[in-house]
Amino acid sequence: MAKILIVEDDTFLQGLEVSTFKKAGFDVEISSDGKGAVGKVDGTKFDCILLDLMLPGEIDGFGVLEKVRAGATNKETPVLVFSNMADTDSFKKATGLGATEFIIKSSVVLEELVDKVKGFAK
């Protein structure tokens, strides 16, 4: 069973994402902020990470991405940035920090997201 980490602070969206991915057969871990996410990626190897950019607290999505790529455990793990920050600067920054893909939340439905993650989390 593929193991994924969903980093999402919006409780409602998080709930929808988690139930969809669990129904699709994934082992899902969640984090609602950057600090929690950094703690998880240090200790657990994931098959894929779904990462929001706007996160509460000191560490935002970019900060989490930096830590993921700098660490040993998930250095090569596909990280799909999943955000409604649809501007070029965010895209460039995320890509520069090693994001595997940048997906705008409002442009997809959940089943499309599941298909994407299935493709990466082989």
Next chain:
Amino acid sequence: MDKDELETKIAQLEKLGEERTNLMSISAHELRTLLTSLKWMLRMLVDGDVGALTTEQKHLLSKGFENTERMISIVGEMLVIGHTANPLEATKEKEVVDIVELIDSILFNFTGESYKKGVEMLFLKPDNGMTKISIHTNQVRVILQNLIENAIKYSSHGDRVFISVSDTGTYIRISIRDTGIGILKEDQPQIFNKFFRAPNAQKHEAVGTGLGLYTSKLIAEMEGGELSFTSIEKVDDESEHGTTFFLDLPKVTK
């Protein structure tokens, strides 16, 4: 007003412009987040994920889903207008870029969408190296994304989109030609009007804001260029049809 006062005023205006852009970005993000949850909920309901629906319920919720997608498009395009129609954007430094590289990078982002729709994209690259232009890259990217997206959107499976670059003497011309539905003669005078969507376009593709071409023309003119088109409406599969947009941008002056 002396030089120092003028410089202070300009700095204040630039700061205001930046704050306005940031506020719009944050507002757009918040709106998109709410609309995303609405979109996902409606899709789950329509797909029967939370129980079977009657035909009428499914129809109503499908309409709600379509309208949500339309609202998401409007938020996106209003953000672009708010950003690009800011006169202070035009005062920022232009960059010298290779237009072929810029088009390549944009086309890469559309490979998934065009493949899914069965529309072939062909970039006819020029042989010589006359492709450097001086532009505000982010602004021109918006135009090219709009035009390519429209070309795919208003095409059908088996259609083709041709992109080419040429030198008209005064301008570098980027042509984007599709073999899609075309624009009716009587609709052509309004095609750059704000919120206008031609009836045949609405029939072919329900989701659209009518802001894309308005914005694109605005940006082209702010860049010192022009946006124009020719079009023949699709009547049948045999006769010629489709639309070609011409984006003319000033050449780099040595």
